[in-house]
Amino acid sequence: MDISAVNALAYEEFEKIFGNVVEKCPIVAAAVWSQCPFKSLTALEDAIFEFIDTLPESGKEGILRCHPDLAGRDLQMGTLTQESREEQSRAGLDALESAERTRMAQLNEEYKARFGFPFVICARMNDKANILRQLSERCQSERAAERARAVEEVKKICHLRLQGLVRTDAPNKL
Amino acid sequence: MDISAVNALAYEEFEKIFGNVVEKCPIVAAAVWSQCPFKSLTALEDAIFEFIDTLPESGKEGILRCHPDLAGRDLQMGTLTQESREEQSRAGLDALESAERTRMAQLNEEYKARFGFPFVICARMNDKANILRQLSERCQSERAAERARAVEEVKKICHLRLQGLVRTDAPNKL
Numbered sequence: 001m002d003i004s005a006v007n008a009l010a011y012e013e014f015e016k017i018f019g020n021v022v023e024k025c026p027i028v029a030a031a032v033w034s035q036c037p038f039k040s041l042t043a044l045e046d047a048i049f050e051f052i053d054t055l056p057e058s059g060k061e062g063i064l065r066c067h068p069d070l071a072g073r074d075l076q077m078g079t080l081t082q083e084s085r086e087e088q089s090r091a092g093l094d095a096l097e098s099a100e101r102t103r104m105a106q107l108n109e110e111y112k113a114r115f116g117f118p119f120v121i122c123a124r125m126n127d128k129a130n131i132l133r134q135l136s137e138r139c140q141s142e143r144a145a146e147r148a149r150a151v152e153e154v155k156k157i158c159h160l161r162l163q164g165l166v167r168t169d170a171p172n173k174l
Numbered sequence: 175m176d177i178s179a180v181n182a183l184a185y186e187e188f189e190k191i192f193g194n195v196v197e198k199c200p201i202v203a204a205a206v207w208s209q210c211p212f213k214s215l216t217a218l219e220d221a222i223f224e225f226i227d228t229l230p231e232s233g234k235e236g237i238l239r240c241h242p243d244l245a246g247r248d249l250q251m252g253t254l255t256q257e258s259r260e261e262q263s264r265a266g267l268d269a270l271e272s273a274e275r276t277r278m279a280q281l282n283e284e285y286k287a288r289f290g291f292p293f294v295i296c297a298r299m300n301d302k303a304n305i306l307r308q309l310s311e312r313c314q315s316e317r318a319a320e321r322a323r324a325v326e327e328v329k330k331i332c333h334l335r336l337q338g339l340v341r342t343d344a345p346n347k348l
Contacts, residue, residue, distance in 0.1 A: 011239050011290060025201050031229075031236030034290070055205075056228055062205030065185050116185060116208070 002167045006044065007037035020083055021048065021161045022154060024066040028052065041166045048162075049155055057144075060151050064117035067154075070131060071096055071104045083161055091123035091131060100128065107135045114139060115146055122156035176341045180218065181211035194257055195222065195335045196328060198240040202226065215340045222336075223329055231321065238291035238324050244305060245270055245278045257335055265297040265305060274302065281309045288313060289320055296330035 001017075009017070011033045019026035032047040052063065068074040068084055071093040080088065088094060096104065111119045119135050126134070138146060175191075183191070185207045193200035206221040226237065242248040242258055245267040254262065262268060270278065285293045293309050300308070312320060 011286075015239060026240055027199050027201055027233065027236040029236075030239035031232040033239065034232040034235050051230070051232065054230055055233075056225070058205040058208040058225065059201065059229075061208050062201040062203075065189060065204035065207065066200055112185075 001165065003038055003040055003044070006041075006166060009036075017165060018162075020081055021158045021165070022052070022063060022066075023068075023081065023084060023157070025063055028063075041162060041168050044166070045159060045162055048158060052151065052154070057147065060147060061117050063154060064120055064147070064150050067118050067120045069108045069112075069118050070121070070123065070135075071101060072108060087123040087157070091126060092128040093123065093131070096128065100132065104132060104135070107132070107139060111135065111139050115143060117147070117150070120150045120153045120157075122153050122160070124160055125156060175339065177212055177214055177218070180215075180340060183210075191339060192336075194255055195332045195339070196226070196237060196240075197242075197255065197258060197331070199237055202237075215336060215342050218340070219333060219336055222332060226325065226328070231318075234321060234325050235291050237328060238294055238321070241292050241294045241328075243282045243286075243292050244295070244297065244309075245275060246282060261297040261331070265300060266302040267297065267305070270302065274306065278306060278309070281306070281313060285309065285313050289317060291321070291324070294324045294327045294331075296327050296334070298334055299330060 006014070006017075011030065014033050014036070015026060015030055018029035022028040028048055028051055031051050032044065035047050038044040038047065052060065055063070068080055070088060074080045075085070075088055075094060093104075108119055119138065121131055121134060123131065138149065141149065180188070180191075185204065188207050188210070189200060189204055192203035196202040202222055202225055205225050206218065209221050212218040212221065226234065229237070242254055244262060248254045249259070249262055249268060267278075282293055293312065295305055295308060297305065312323065315323065
């Protein structure tokens with residue numbers, strides 16, 4: 001699908017395709033549809049990032065809380081969204097050794113107890129060793145800085161999900 | 175469940191219980207959890223309404239676009255959320271006569287073509303005749319006024335969903 005095809009979508013179809021580019025937050029795609037047509041995929045992405053940035057801090061925390069734990073219950077129960085399942089399995093999180101799984105669970109709980117939202121990282125840009133290391137380090141962060149860092153990870157995830165949905169060739173002439 | 179029990183919930187549990195008080199917008203409950211503990215159900219409701227009010231206009235339209243058509247495809251296909259199914263059926267929308275169903279579908283399409291979001295009304299406060307009449311009238315509204323009106327309906331729906339989830343007796347002493 002190229003950006004012209006995206007621009008031709010009714011909001012219901014747009015929502016079906018882009019509703020999960022920010023995990024479990026269909027409101028984001030539903031909101032930016034107001035700005036359709038988009039000149040390019042970059043323009044669509046910019047609109048999404050700008051919408052996220054305009055949310056109050058509680059809204060940004062809300063986005064984070066809509067994310068599943070990494071290598072957590074949803075992965076074990078098979079209740080992840082398709083996108084999360086693919087991303088977590090590509091990073092090797094569905095094949096942790098027992099000690100790694102225990103360590104990940106402990107750190108996830110420590111992180112959530114400290115910040116009140118789950119650890120979010122772009123799994124496709126990291127392997128499991130790297131994820132464990134960063135989770136451990138970020139457990140020590142200051143709250144506002146950590147929230148900002150996590151939102152940047154949300155945007156990286158969104159960027160890659162968008163790349164998987166829209167062809168990025170010549171921009172559409174408007 | 176009373177407000178003390180609500181305040182004792184981890185965000186994951188809070189999210190499971192209140193994630194759909196605004197239809198398909200779990201970010202709303204996830205965001206207001208940041209303000210936990212709540213003095214009363216009214217305080218929780220106020221936090222939700224305030225969050226909605228602080229969204230940019232595109233975000234309010236996003237919330238509206240997360241709502242299903244009344245007596246539409248989701249009702250026919252059985253893909254409504256449990257809350258919507260109960261509300262639509264209580265208003266008699268699952269038992270329309272053929273002519274009513276056709277009229278409702280035509281007006282829904284007319285409304286969406288005009289405004290770019292679906293017709294939202296608190297079905298539990300209306301019967302099918304009243305809903306059809308208001309749908310027909312609101313098709314003639316001015317866009318900004320109609321968006322504001324629809325957001326008021328979202329709040330009425332949310333109010334009733336909250337009433338069904340939390341006991342409203344004496345406020346919690348904090």
